[in-house]
Structure formats: structure tokens, C-alpha cells
Amino acid sequence: MIYPSSVICTPYEVIKEFNSLIFRFLWNGNDKVIRLSTYAPYDQGGLKMLDYDNMVKALRLSWLKRIADPDYVGFWKCYLDHLLVNEGGLFLFQCNYDINRLTISAIFYRELLDWWSKLREVKDPDNIYKYILWNNKEIKIDGKSVFYKHFFDNNIIYTTHLLYEMTNIESFNAVRDAGLKKSNFLVWTGLRQSVPLKLRVHVPNFEHILDLEKFKCRDYYQLLIKQKYERPNKWAKLREEFNLEDKQLSEAFVMPLRVANEPYLRSFQYKVLNSILYTNELLCKIGYISDPNCSFCHQTTETISHIFFDCSFSSSFWNETCEKILNKLNSCVCLSLEYRDIILGFLTGEMDLLNYIIILGKTYLWTCRCKETKPSFNHFERILLNKYQTEKYISFKSNSINLFKEKWRIFEDLFI
Numbered sequence: 001m002i003y004p005s006s007v008i009c010t011p012y013e014v015i016k017e018f019n020s021l022i023f024r025f026l027w028n029g030n031d032k033v034i035r036l037s038t039y040a041p042y043d044q045g046g047l048k049m050l051d052y053d054n055m056v057k058a059l060r061l062s063w064l065k066r067i068a069d070p071d072y073v074g075f076w077k078c079y080l081d082h083l084l085v086n087e088g089g090l091f092l093f094q095c096n097y098d099i100n101r102l103t104i105s106a107i108f109y110r111e112l113l114d115w116w117s118k119l120r121e122v123k124d125p126d127n128i129y130k131y132i133l134w135n136n137k138e139i140k141i142d143g144k145s146v147f148y149k150h151f152f153d154n155n156i157i158y159t160t161h162l163l164y165e166m167t168n169i170e171s172f173n174a175v176r177d178a179g180l181k182k183s184n185f186l187v188w189t190g191l192r193q194s195v196p197l198k199l200r201v202h203v204p205n206f207e208h209i210l211d212l213e214k215f216k217c218r219d220y221y222q223l224l225i226k227q228k229y230e231r232p233n234k235w236a237k238l239r240e241e242f243n244l245e246d247k248q249l250s251e252a253f254v255m256p257l258r259v260a261n262e263p264y265l266r267s268f269q270y271k272v273l274n275s276i277l278y279t280n281e282l283l284c285k286i287g288y289i290s291d292p293n294c295s296f297c298h299q300t301t302e303t304i305s306h307i308f309f310d311c312s313f314s315s316s317f318w319n320e321t322c323e324k325i326l327n328k329l330n331s332c333v334c335l336s337l338e339y340r341d342i343i344l345g346f347l348t349g350e351m352d353l354l355n356y357i358i359i360l361g362k363t364y365l366w367t368c369r370c371k372e373t374k375p376s377f378n379h380f381e382r383i384l385l386n387k388y389q390t391e392k393y394i395s396f397k398s399n400s401i402n403l404f405k406e407k408w409r410i411f412e413d414l415f416i
């Protein structure tokens with residue numbers, strides 16, 4: 001998809017179709033969190049999903065590198081320069097143009113011009129390009145922006161070049177003396193009058209909006225996606241529920257990726273944080289089952305907090321896990337596992353192995369629920385031991401025994 005999209009136009013229908021395929025694959029059905037949040041980076045609660053729409057734009061914008069590079073020569077570049085001959089050629093890219101007023105009909109370049117002007121507007125709305133006289137949508141003569149080649153060739157480019165500190169006559173004489181031939185006073189005065197007052201003063205220093213010659217597709221994509229993504233809906237709710245700072249929430253979303261190598265554990269924790277697990281309460285609400293009660297105790301409504309914490313089966317599971325494993329691993333403090341610790345993990349200190357075991361424990365509880373069996377600590381202990389041995393084996397095979405030791409050292413000392 002990337003290659004064709006970098007050299008030819010990608011119709012909107014293709015982008016739409018691509019999105020619906022890829023999101024159907026991700027969720028195995030309908031979306032379960034707002035789509036904009038999946039584009040976010042991990043520390044903002046997202047999945048770093050690829051936004052094809054912005055990828056197409058970034059691929060196109062990366063052509064600017066070769067347009068801006070004076071040493072780059074190519075047929076397409078000459079052709080583009082020719083297409084824009086009435087606007088001063090490639091110089092147009094520097095101007096504050098209105099895409100709807102341009103006559104260029106090649107859609108590939110038209111989209112590039114359109115996306116470039118929009119990106120620039122967001123990135124740096126008060127840049128010097130707004131003060132370029134030519135093709136400027138705010139400087140119009142007879143309702144149209146203009147490009148006077150003979151002025152341009154005489155280095156009259158910015159609004160300051162119209163010498164507003166002088167009168168019309170003085171300034172006209174001054175530019176004529178400086179070499180501007182083939183012009184008349186009326187054209188000069190008309191141009192001076194058409195510049196809005198705010199553009200005659202406070203001209204900013206010249207500064208590049210972006211380093212076009214260095215900017216690559218990836219850089220454009222980062223800029224664009226930053227403007228688009230949102231945090232998941234659950235972000236604000238978690239912050240309120242557990243009285244957290246944004247920084248702590250970032251850690252809560254990133255931590256599973258650090259402590260667990262298994263994709264199924266990572267994605268399970270993502271579902272916990274986003275509250276998208278189908279508990280009996282939820283299944284009953286959508287009419288899938290008739291009994292909303294807990295799969296373990298059958299006495300109380302099965303919510304996320306009940307199945308992972310409040311239920312007597314879960315709390316005795318955690319008590320035993322805490323007493324026989326977690327407290328031993330964390331010899332300095334005696335932990336009392338609270339609901340917050342179960343859902344988010346410990347967000348302070350070096351607790352990676354403990355956090356791993358808590359995620360594994362939650363996944364175990366959920367598996368028991370789905371298999372309609374009761375959780376048992378002994379069974380979980382065997383699962384944990386199995387994880388230890390599997391990771392050890394993998395680390396031998398992949399020559400990463402140090403990473404393994406770092407994670408499991410205390411566990412090894414105590415239990416093996």
C-alpha cells in the first residue's frame with residue numbers, strides 16, 4: 001500500500017476500505033474504543049495504529065524534500081515548475097496561497113499544495129511566508145492574488161520591500177532608481193494599497209517553518225498524527241477514579257509493554273484499562289445472556305471490579321498470591337493489594353516482576369471465568385513457574401540471558 005500511495009493519488013474510497021479492513025481485523029468485529037485513540041502513542045493510551053489517511057499525506061509531503069533541494073534535478077520537477085509558471089514556478093510553495101484559487105489541475109500536485117498549506121498553518125501560523133507579496137490570499141487586486149514577474153525579478157518579495165516608511169511617490173522613485181524598469185506608478189500604488197495594514201508592520205524575522213530538506217515521511221507523519229489522535233475515553237475516568245496525574249497514567253499504559261513480552265498479556269491489560277472486557281453485566285445489558293451475576297460466586301453482579309477484586313474467590317486468590325509470592329519478592333514492604341494496584345499495577349519503583357505477576361493473575365482469573373472453573377492459587381503457581389521456565393529457555397536460545405536474569409533474579413533466588 002505504501003509504495004503506490006507514494007507515487008500516485010490514493011482515492012478516498014481506498015482509504016476508507018483499507019481502514020474498515022484493518023480495524024475489523026484489530027477488533028475482530030466492531031470498534032471497541034474510539035478510533036482516534038488507537039492512533040495515539042502508547043504513553044497516551046493508544047496502540048500506535050497506522051492512520052492511512054495521514055500516511056498518504058506524509059508520503060506526498062515528503063516530495064517537498066526534493067522540491068526544496070536546489071541540487072535535485074528531475075523531469076517531474078521541471079514539469080511542476082512549468083505548470084506553475086503563472087505563479088512564479090516552484091516559488092509558489094513559499095507563498096501564502098489559496099488552493100481554491102490555483103489553476104493547477106494535476107491532482108497529485110494539487111493535493112501536495114493543499115496539504116502543505118494546511119500543515120504550515122497549524123505548525124507556524126505567524127511565519128514570514130504570510131508577508132510574501134505574491135500569490136498571497138490576503139493581498140488581492142481586483143479580488144485576486146497576483147504575481148508580478150518583473151517586480152519579483154527585481155527582488156521585491158516581502159511587504160517590507162514596498163517601503164511603507166515613505167510616501168507612494170518617494171517609494172516609487174526609490175525602487176525605480178534601484179533598477180525596477182517597465183513599471184508604472186499606478187501599478188506600484190495599487191499593490192501598496194492592497195496590502196492589509198497588519199502585514200505592513202511587525203514583519204517577523206525570517207525563519208524556516210520546517211527544515212524541508214531534512215524532513216522525511218516519518219517526520220511529517222508524526223506532525224500530522226499529533227494533530228489528530230485523542231486519548232481514550234477511559235483516560236479521564238481513570239484519572240478521576242484513582243486520583244492520578246497524567247504522568248502516572250502514561251506509566252500505567254506503557255508499563256504492560258515493558259514487563260510482559262506476550263502479546264496476549266499486553267492486549268489483555270489494554271482491555272482492562274479501557275474497560276472493554278465483556279463481563280456478565282455487559283453481556284446481560286446487550287441481551288446476550290440473561291443472568292448478570294458473577295461466574296464464580298453467582299451472588300453479585302459481575303462487574304470488572306467484582307470479578308477482579310471484590311468477589312470472595314478473587315480476593316482469596318490475591319491474598320494467597322500476595323502472601324506466598326508478592327510479599328516475598330518485595331521483601332522491604334508488606335504489600336496490601338488494593339483495587340487500584342490490581343487494575344493499574346504499581347506505578348512507582350522497580351516493581352516490574354510484581355506488575356507482570358499481577359497482569360498474569362488477572363488474565364488467569366479471566367480465563368477461569370471463561371472456562372467456568374474456580375481460580376486456585378496452586379494452579380496459578382504452576383502457570384507462573386511455567387512462564388519462568390519458558391522465558392529462561394527463550395533467553396538461552398536468543399542469547400539474552402542478562403535480560404532474563406534482570407527480570408527473574410529475585411524469583412529465582414526465592415523459589416527455584
Ligand SMILES: [Zn+2]
Binds near residue numbers: 298299300310
Ligand atoms: Zn463473585
